[in-house]
Amino acid sequence: MKYNVNDKGYYGEFGGAYIPEMLYPNVEELRQQYISIMQEPSFQKEFNALLKEYVGRPTPLYFAKRLSEKHNTKIYLKREDLCHTGAHKVNNTIGQILMAQRLGKKRIIAETGAGQHGVATATVCALMGLECIVYMGAIDIERQAPNVARMKMLGAKVVPAISGSKTLKDATNEAIRDWINNPADTHYIIGSVVGPHPYPDMVARFQSVISSEIKSQLLEKEGHENPDFIIACVGGGSNAAGAYYHYLDTPEVGIIAVEAAGKGVNSGESAATSALGKIGIIHGSKTLLMQTPDGQITEPYSISAGLDYPGVGPMHAHLFASGRGEFISVTDDDAMNAGIQLSKLEGIIPAIETSHALAIFETRKFKPSDIVVVNLSGRGDKDLNTYIDYFNL
Amino acid sequence: MNRISEKLKENKKILSIYFTAGYPSIDDTVSVLEALQESGVDMVEIGLPFSDPLADGPTIQASSTQALKNGMTTQLLFNQLKDIRKKIDIPLVLMGYFNPVLQYGVEDFCKKCQEIGIDGLILPDLPVAEYKEHYQEIFENYGLINVFLITPQTSNDRIKEIDSVSNGFIYMVSSASVTGGTHGFGKSTKDYFKRISEMKLNNPQILGFGISNADTFNSATKYAKGAIIGSAFIKMLSNEGFKGIKKFIKSIR
Ligand SMILES: Cc1ncc(COP(=O)(O)O)c(C=O)c1O
Numbered sequence: 001m002k003y004n005v006n007d008k009g010y011y012g013e014f015g016g017a018y019i020p021e022m023l024y025p026n027v028e029e030l031r032q033q034y035i036s037i038m039q040e041p042s043f044q045k046e047f048n049a050l051l052k053e054y055v056g057r058p059t060p061l062y063f064a065k066r067l068s069e070k071h072n073t074k075i076y077l078k079r080e081d082l083c084h085t086g087a088h089k090v091n092n093t094i095g096q097i098l099m100a101q102r103l104g105k106k107r108i109i110a111e112t113g114a115g116q117h118g119v120a121t122a123t124v125c126a127l128m129g130l131e132c133i134v135y136m137g138a139i140d141i142e143r144q145a146p147n148v149a150r151m152k153m154l155g156a157k158v159v160p161a162i163s164g165s166k167t168l169k170d171a172t173n174e175a176i177r178d179w180i181n182n183p184a185d186t187h188y189i190i191g192s193v194v195g196p197h198p199y200p201d202m203v204a205r206f207q208s209v210i211s212s213e214i215k216s217q218l219l220e221k222e223g224h225e226n227p228d229f230i231i232a233c234v235g236g237g238s239n240a241a242g243a244y245y246h247y248l249d250t251p252e253v254g255i256i257a258v259e260a261a262g263k264g265v266n267s268g269e270s271a272a273t274s275a276l277g278k279i280g281i282i283h284g285s286k287t288l289l290m291q292t293p294d295g296q297i298t299e300p301y302s303i304s305a306g307l308d309y310p311g312v313g314p315m316h317a318h319l320f321a322s323g324r325g326e327f328i329s330v331t332d333d334d335a336m337n338a339g340i341q342l343s344k345l346e347g348i349i350p351a352i353e354t355s356h357a358l359a360i361f362e363t364r365k366f367k368p369s370d371i372v373v374v375n376l377s378g379r380g381d382k383d384l385n386t387y388i389d390y391f392n393l
Numbered sequence: 394m395n396r397i398s399e400k401l402k403e404n405k406k407i408l409s410i411y412f413t414a415g416y417p418s419i420d421d422t423v424s425v426l427e428a429l430q431e432s433g434v435d436m437v438e439i440g441l442p443f444s445d446p447l448a449d450g451p452t453i454q455a456s457s458t459q460a461l462k463n464g465m466t467t468q469l470l471f472n473q474l475k476d477i478r479k480k481i482d483i484p485l486v487l488m489g490y491f492n493p494v495l496q497y498g499v500e501d502f503c504k505k506c507q508e509i510g511i512d513g514l515i516l517p518d519l520p521v522a523e524y525k526e527h528y529q530e531i532f533e534n535y536g537l538i539n540v541f542l543i544t545p546q547t548s549n550d551r552i553k554e555i556d557s558v559s560n561g562f563i564y565m566v567s568s569a570s571v572t573g574g575t576h577g578f579g580k581s582t583k584d585y586f587k588r589i590s591e592m593k594l595n596n597p598q599i600l601g602f603g604i605s606n607a608d609t610f611n612s613a614t615k616y617a618k619g620a621i622i623g624s625a626f627i628k629m630l631s632n633e634g635f636k637g638i639k640k641f642i643k644s645i646r
Contacts, residue, residue, distance in 0.1 A: 018491060020448040020517040021542040022569060024551070163454050164444060176447050183546050183569045281492040281518065282445070294466045295496030296444040 003248040003315070003324055005204075009197025010286075012322060014314035017196035019284045022180040026188075027284075029103065031198045037102050038095075038205060050094050051209060054127070055084045057091075059210075061217035061373070066345040073366035076227070077348070077376045078214055080239060087351060087378030088207060088239045089120035093189055095206030097124040100187035107131045107186040111175040113140055113168035113235075114305030115147025116351075116378065117191030122156035132156040135174040137167035140305060147382060165299045168309055172283050192236025193313035196284030200241075200313050207242025214373055215246055222371060229254040229366065232375040233357040235271075235306045237313035239377035244319075254326065256364070257316060258357045260302035261329035271300035272329035273312040274320045282311040288320065303332035303386065304352035306378075334359040336390050339380065351378035352386060396484035397512045397538050397561045400435055401597055407619025408433075408610070408646060409599060410626050411488060413440040413456040414473070415465030417630060422473045423480070428635055430481050432642035438515060438621065441470060441489030448517045450573030452624040456631075467497050471505050478510040486540065488515040499528055503535040513538035513561055525558055533560070540564050545585045549592065556594045565589060565598040565617060573624035574603040578612055586616035610645050 009015050009031070017027055037043055051057040059079040068075045080088040093110075100108060108130050112118030118134040125132035134151055138160040141148055151158050164170040172190075179188045193200040193207075215225040230247060232240035234257045247253040262270035270276060277288035282297055289311040290298045302308045312320075319325030330338075339355035342348055350358065354377045366372055380387065387393060400407065410429055414422045422439070429437055442457035442465050449457070477485070487506065494502045494516060506514070514537055519528070521541060532539050538561030543552050546569060555563060568574060568582055578586075589598060597618035604613055605625035613620040622645065629641045 016520075016523065018518045018520060018523070021547060022448060022544050022566065022571075024520075025546040025548070163451070164458065169445065173445050173447055177450075177571045180448065181570050183544075278496075280495055281490075283447075284518070291492070291496065293496065294468075295493035296461060297492070298444075 003319060003322070005197070005201040005315070009201070011314045011318035013279070014285070014287045014317040014321070015197055015200060016286050017284055018281045018286060019196045020180070022183065023176070023196070026179060026183055027196050030202070033103065034099065034198050034202050037099055043098060043102065047095055047098055051091065055090055055094060056082060057209065058213045058217070059083060061214060061221065063221070064346050067342065070345060071361040071366070072368050074369070074371045076371065076373045078210060078243065078373055079376050080210065081348070081350065081354070081376050081379035085120050085123050086381060087116050087120070088210065088242060089117045089191060090123065091209055091242065092191070092203050092206045092238060093117070093120040093124045096187070096189040097128050097130070100130070100189070101128065103187060105185060105187035107133070107182065108189055109133045109135070109175050109178050109186055110189045111135045111168065111171040111191060113137070113171065113308055114382065115140070115144040115151065116306060116382065118156070118158070119147055119150050119154070121189050122151040122154035125156060126154045133178065134158050135161050135171040135178070137161045137165070137171045139166045140168065140171070144305065167299065169297060176283065192238040193241045193315055194236040194283055194285060194311060200285065200315055203238050204241040204245055204315060207238050208245035210239070210242035210375060211244060211246040214243070218371070226250060226253050227373045228370040229256055229372045230375070231256040231258065231357050231360065231372065233258045233307060233353050233377060234312060234316055235309050235353060236311070237316040239375050241313060241315055243373070243375035255319060255324060256326045256328060256360065257319065258360055259327060259329045260304055260307035260335070260356055261331045262301040262303070264331055265329055269301035271302040271307050271309065273310065274327040275329055277312070285311070285314050287314045288312050288317040304335065304356065306351070306353040307356065328360050328364060330356045330359040334362065336387070338362070339387065340391065348376070349380035350376060351380050352383045354378055395512050395536060395538055395561070397436065397486070400484050401562060401618065406614040407435045407599060408642070409436040409438060409619055409621040410434050411438040411440055411621055411623035412626060412630065413442055413453065413460050414470045415442060415460035415463050416456040416627070417459065417634070419463040419465060422470065423477065424635060425630070425638070426477065426481050428638040429642070430483050432639045434483065434642060435619065436484040436486065438486045438488040439470070441467060441487055441493060443490040443493060446490060448571055450571040450624060452573045452627050456627050467493050467502070471509065474509045484512045485510070486513040486515055487511055491516045491519045500531050503531050503537055506537055507535040511537070513540055515540045515564060517542055521555060521558060529558065542566050543589070545569055545582070552589070552592065552594070556596055559596040561596065562618065563594065563596045563598045564621070565600045567600055567603045567613070570602060572602055576603065577609060586613070590616045607645050
């Protein structure tokens, strides 16, 4: 358990719960109960049944023959894009809605950037008949109109965050303020492996179904559970945490994290947190974050709204600082081209977040015998407008 | 002896004002402090602006955003306050979020506070456990009083723990909310005030959040040693500027 959370809620020096006292009772209640609730047989039964019947798991581990030929290595795609709602995000929201019910909560709040997590939260709230309020930056509401409409169709109330820079970090602040104002009946479904302990660990556990499936699927296809490398894009880091989870303490499996370089790591318009960040505190967690020398959190940039977060989950900060993970950043342009390439070679249109992970094959070379698993975190439907504008389709 | 502790010994109710450093204009910090002291305020919390103030409502958020736009930084605030003790003798508390302190360097920050004559710190997102394990010794070495918050949801056991690590006063948040609420105090809030006052804690309590006028100040100080006004003061400052300060304080008591 070297790379997983310790009993104080830290990954190495990263993590913890740096929260105002107003949040303490809620976060503490969750901390005391999350593991025992998750381990209840009735919870496991309901969680697994929903993942199977509602989300459509297990998702395939697909051998990408033409992509493999192109890059002269053996590439498998873990098809999280085939999950209901189009991305891995729903694994977490299913888990957390069941958690919220067992904690007796009646009202659900969430933050969203691109709207994927907002849609996944609105979906499970509709499923369970719970009130749902999603905070979304006013600027993102304009940029992501189709997802806003989906949330509304699903019965959620979408509240614009008009403070600060009016994007994901501000939506997260607003969700946290809502939780401060509604301490008794509300559960906050955070959308990635970020926030105060126990959120990073709880979300990682819900997403860990990804690597547990990869293990058994590889065993079936290759005769062994371990790939040589596992690759995922990292915004907050939830799809990556799920894909790495059961391999964290298996050093033979190389872990590769791909961040968004935006217009270039040194362009001033980037979201490559490991390259540009310093240790500090964001949304209740001590982790790497992009900030001014004075400790003010700065606004990141990426063409992909889901990677546009100024921090990174504490697990990933630790993977970076310890050297366990290899961190690579990919520009907007390289990601967009990789998205087109996958579409043409395999007939799969990826989310732009995911395209970042696919782009590393241009520069990071693998041996022909290497088995490389890419976590295909989401599908590109939500990004069609961006693809259309970028390529003049 | 620390000015906060001295002040708390006086046989009177404490009126404390929060304002954001560098707001409305970058050079206003010292002038606001002078006007507050002249008006007879007992203590001041100087807000160190932060980009992501989680525990604050719209008024304080907006003042922080403006102060940062004006160019406020931790170092600049320290420079502005360099000679403050030649002019101001009431207790001064810095209130802010932990990240800017961490980036300045916790020990350097505390040292600077001592040099200037800052008496205490309120860092709402520095949790008790972290404080005890890593920072209590540093804060105390530099003579700083650290102030923790309690809320209506805080359990009695936790209140006792907070009381035991506190060395000045406890910041009693009036209701489950971010700063800037304006509703008066209902029965359940008064029950909470009573419950805490009956706990006979070692540290006196000063009430904050939702104190906006003489009415709320009086009902708060019926149970607590004092009260803190933040958002209402900042609103007044935005509307009326310095010239409103005296009148505002007079209207409270
Ligand atoms: C398809 C997809 N992949 C990745 C991400 C990034 O989030 P995380 O790093 O938590 O997986 C998002 C976020 O919206 C997403 O929609």
